[in-house]
Amino acid sequence: DPNKDIKYCAVYPKFGFGVKLPYHLQDYCVLDMLSEGVFGQVLHCLKPTSAETVAVKVLKKEGQYSLKRELAMLHRVQQLDPEKCHVVKFIDTFVWNDNTCMVFEMLDCSLIDFCKRRKKRPNLSEIRVIAQQLLMAFEALGELGIVHTDLKPDNVMLVNCKNQPLKVKLIDFGVAHLKSEMKLGSSHQNIYYQAPEVSLGLPLTEALDMWSLGVVLVVLYLYQRPFSGSSPYNKLRTISCVVGGYYKDTLMAMGFLNLLRKLLHVDFSKRITPSEALQHEFITLEYFEENQDEYVKQARDLMGGGTPTGTIKGKASSSNQPYNRSIKIQNVSKNPNLMTLMCQVCTISIPETEN
Structure with missing residues (x-):
């Protein structure tokens, strides 16, 4: 039940970008922050319409310089079968608050x-x-x-x-x-x-x-x-x-x-x-x-x-x-x-x- 997950994530404290959870990034609801690096954060997100959980990599503005190359590589990697070739599945990309977001399958x-x-x-x-x-x-x-x-x-x-x-x-x-x-x-x-x-x-x-x-x-x-x-x-x-x-x-x-x-x-x-x-x-x-x-x-x-x-x-x-x-x-x-x-x-x- 996606509504149950959204309600549950509301108990989390303030998120790294200064917003209170749950917070919506386009079609996704942020559940948690998985990791944080120099150039951005990786978020555990839910797509309420399908109850699908994904990992969303949000690049900070200072990390945008390498974005074109990374997206070009990901689009090339998309040619491969992610299951047979053992590479992460790249799903989508979008822009939120001037930050580029990349959506991947959720791994363990x-x-x-x-x-x-x-x-x-x-x-x-x-x-x-x-x-x-x-x-x-x-x-x-x-x-x-x-x-x-x-x-x-x-x-x-x-x-x-x-x-x-x-x-x-x-x-x-x-x-x-x-x-x-x-x-x-x-x-x-x-x-x-x-x-x-x-x-x-x-x-x-x-x-x-x-x-x-x-x-x-x-x-x-x-x-x-x-x-x-x-x-x-x-x-x-x-x-x-x-x-x-x-x-x-x-x-x-x-x-x-x-x-x-x-x-x-x-x-x-x-x-x-x-x-x-x-x-x-x-x-x-x-x-x-x-x-x-x-x-x-x-x-x-x-x-x-x-x-x-x-x-x-x-x-x-x-x-x-x-x-x-x-x-x-x-x-x-x-x-x-x-x-x-x-x-x-x-x-x-x-x-x-x-x-």
């Missing part, structure tokens, strides 16, 4: 908020499902010539934690660029997710999104930023010990590390592409045993099975050899092979481990 919560709700980080099976969807999103964007440039956990939203567990969508195309228009200084990546070519002043390509994806996957598993330690050696030990150590499914852990190495290749020209990553064994599970966890099984069913469908046709895997099933990791710090692999992941040099 960010990846980080999801982890906080559960009070635990995702396991590798869950990370695999999330990675697959983001790779499908980047592959679809690549076909449109779009580079997102701002991938971070806040810009990956779960659709519905209860009814569609682990289904995610990519949001926020405010600093996205056309691949053909990428130039030095055009990237606004968060420093923790910033590809090395950005700070080195090298040519910018869609490969910078793959670096950011690699960092996001590590953040999900470690529940901390991997490249914020006091020294390269300490950063490496953190990743090595937590990602590889004591994980019961060693085969999947090695597959995860191998994919990270390809995502975090310091040479952007050699970094794995979305299409190639979708054929990686960690994603396809070609060499891995199926995880029997019911939660993950349900998520896989919602995703249409364990492997991508309708995205890649007949593309061979870049790796022809299965991982060594005999590997048993007891203590990563005493496993020089894994330490060497993590050196390749981070593309840095570390002292040799003591026997």
Whole structure:
């Protein structure tokens, strides 16, 4: 009952723009403020005629300078199927009180908020499902010539934690660029997710999104930023010990590390592409045993099975050899092979481990 919702929202205090709720933005009734940033706010709104709830992004006047590019990107993204390509659905745009408003489908919560709700980080099976969807999103964007440039956990939203567990969508195309228009200084990546070519002043390509994806996957598993330690050696030990150590499914852990190495290749020209990553064994599970966890099984069913469908046709895997099933990791710090692999992941040099 939309009238019930409108009545309920009247108890909220004064809203950020100095109005009392409920307040009507054109055809929408403001229920709450979801978030606030430098250039605007995101509102939880209701359309009374249909009882549909949406997210309305209201840009402040000082944030209007980037509006044309963002709208152009959103109209391009509208060409994609938001469900199959895992991108947020853009619904409408209008002007309110000289502020441009953009209407999107209502999503549930960010990846980080999801982890906080559960009070635990995702396991590798869950990370695999999330990675697959983001790779499908980047592959679809690549076909449109779009580079997102701002991938971070806040810009990956779960659709519905209860009814569609682990289904995610990519949001926020405010600093996205056309691949053909990428130039030095055009990237606004968060420093923790910033590809090395950005700070080195090298040519910018869609490969910078793959670096950011690699960092996001590590953040999900470690529940901390991997490249914020006091020294390269300490950063490496953190990743090595937590990602590889004591994980019961060693085969999947090695597959995860191998994919990270390809995502975090310091040479952007050699970094794995979305299409190639979708054929990686960690994603396809070609060499891995199926995880029997019911939660993950349900998520896989919602995703249409364990492997991508309708995205890649007949593309061979870049790796022809299965991982060594005999590997048993007891203590990563005493496993020089894994330490060497993590050196390749981070593309840095570390002292040799003591026997």
